[in-house]
Amino acid sequence: MRLRPPRLIADDARVRAGLDRLRRELEVPDAFPAEAEAAADRAAATPPSALPPFASAPPRVDRTDVELVTVDPEGSTDLDQALSVTARDGGFRVSYAIADLAQFVAPDGPLDAEVHRRGVTHYAPDGRRPLHPDPIGTAAASLLPDGARPAVLWTIDLDPTGIPTATAVERAIVRSRRQLSYEQAQQLIEAGDGSPALSALRAVGEARLALERERGGISLTHPQQEVVAADGGYELRYAAPLPVEDWNAQISLLCGIEAARIMLAGGSGLLRTLPAPEPAALERLRRSAAALGVDWPSGRSYPEFVRALDPATAVGGALLTQCARTLRGAGYTAFDGTPPADPGHAAIAAPYAHVTAPIRRLCDRVANEALLAHAAGRPVPGWVGAALAPASEAMAAAGRRAGALERGAIDLVEALLLADRVGERFTGVVVDVDDRGALVQLRDPAIQGRTTGDGLTLGSEIQVTVREADPERRVVRFAA
Missing domain, CATH: 2.40.50.140 (Nucleic acid-binding proteins)
Structure with missing residues (x-):
């Protein structure tokens, strides 16, 4: 009989002290300046139907009749998205509400300046350093199921294969009916008695995954290393995503792809871009596959090769680790007038924009303002055009810092777990x-x-x- 090794748990106090030191080294922002807090308090008290004068779309429409739910990690309170995915007229309808942060953050004000300094919400095992003060990020803007909220609402009709046939995006008032964790949503879908809002999420998610494969997109599904709280301390584990996480992600990707299409047609916006893997990186991966005895026929594409790997095996896991390293160079590309020469995202195999997480990412708020103006047939406000490049630069710096924090937290707990071993x-x-x-x-x-x-x-x-x-x-x- 093979016994499982005893769990290794890092002491809570030592982890917290190490994380505090790491955040200081990386200059992760902590408390908000008083003037930013005051601006957030004032904005949070604004009625959800009020539209600030700098917004780039007509007045909001009431869409509280749309039955929406949120699906997020357990315990989340900064809820960016609420969805409804239903069968309709031989195809599907996707309703996707995104928290509308332009309701709360005035351009060039004290809160906007602080949001640019932060760029993103920084997550660590012992908590987060939010992009927005909590009166906004976990209350007034968050799509919690406790009342009406301002939102950017997508309505996308799909044919039976998941291809969009009609897309609309508008400012709206919405109301989430229920807050679900990934585990709860998965159980409800499998039981077949979940919310009507989830009735076609599996079908649409799988259809969109099939389309991703057809266009040559890449989804790396190897388990992710993460630090979790356990018995008064922290331990490391590998967690594979539930199927509902992949289906949910496909809805976000669908909106990001449609957003990029609209902004490219309109002539201004902010894209998330990723160059194709370098030939040298692919050649190194081919040599690794050959060394491991994994067949990679000359006619098989890189995405097809990646999808054929089994992350549950040592060989598959090793190769997927290397595959992730071939996808380097992701960034943000702002444009105003002339679209970029290469607007694509290699992993998605299409132009793509980040627009679905504005509570946690600065760029989504700015991109959504350009998107809404284009969708309404209105000129993009001058402040939006002026904000595109600074938002891109702020996101680049914030991305490096957030990545270093995530890796540093794992490195810290790894070292603590083995310090006495x-x-x-x-x-x-x-x-x-x-x-x-x-x-x-x-x-x-x-x-x-x-x-x-x-x-x-x-x-x-x-x-x-x-x-x-x-x-x-x-x-x-x-x-x-």
Whole structure:
């Protein structure tokens, strides 16, 4: 009988102290300036039907009759989206409400300046540093099921294969009926007795996934390493997404693709772009596949190869880790007058825009203002055109900081979990090999570390000894 190794849990106080140090190093914003807080309080008290003079669309329409629900991680309070996906006239109708932050953030005001400084909500295992003060982000703007909210409402009709046949986007008043976690939504859909708003989410999600495959899009489904609270401390685990998360993501991608189409036709906007993988990166991946005995026929495309990998196997997991590293260089491309020469997003295989998470991302608020103006046939307000490039620059800086915070938090907990285990041996799998040595993924706990030595081949299972685990430097090293 093989017994499961004991759980390794990092002490809560040491994790919090380490995360505080990491946030200081990265200069993650903490408290809001007093003038930004005051502006948020004033905006939060504004009735949801009121439209500020700087908005780029006609007055709101009442869509509280549309039955919407939210689907988010358990415990979320900053709810950007509410949806309804139903069968209609031989096809489907998608209603997707997005929190309308232009209702609350005046351009060039003190809150706008602070939002540009932050760029995004920064998440860590012990909490978040929000993009907007809580009176807005978790109350007045959040699509909670406790009353009417201002929203940017998408209504997209699809044919039976998931292709849009009609798209409308407008400012509206909406009301969410219910707040669901991913787990609750999955259970309701599988039981077949969920909210009518979810009745066709599976069908549309799977249809859109099929279209993604047809156009050459790439969805990397390897489990994600994450830090979770456990028994007064924190532990590491790998979590694979539920199917409903993929279906839900396809609705967001659908709106992002439609938003990019509208902005490109209108001549101004803010796109999320990603170049195609470099030939050298693909050649390295081909060599890795060959070394692992994985067939990659010359006629099989890169997206087809990725979809054929099994993340549950050591070989598939190692190759998917490398696949993720071929998709580098994502950024934001602002344009006003002349569309970019290459507006595409390689992983989505289409032009794409971030417009569905404005509570947590600055760029979505600005992009939505350009989008709404184009959809209404109105000129884009001057402040929107002037804000596109600064928003792009702020997002680039915030993305680097948020990525460093996420990776640093994992590195910290990895080092804390093994700080008292130096000299012990663990079983691991080589998931990457480069000029710095090998990256080894332990079987249990879910920790990665580097090692050097001869005969370290991609995908091989090896025994390693913990050589170093330094929480101060957030470093873990193994000896093969």
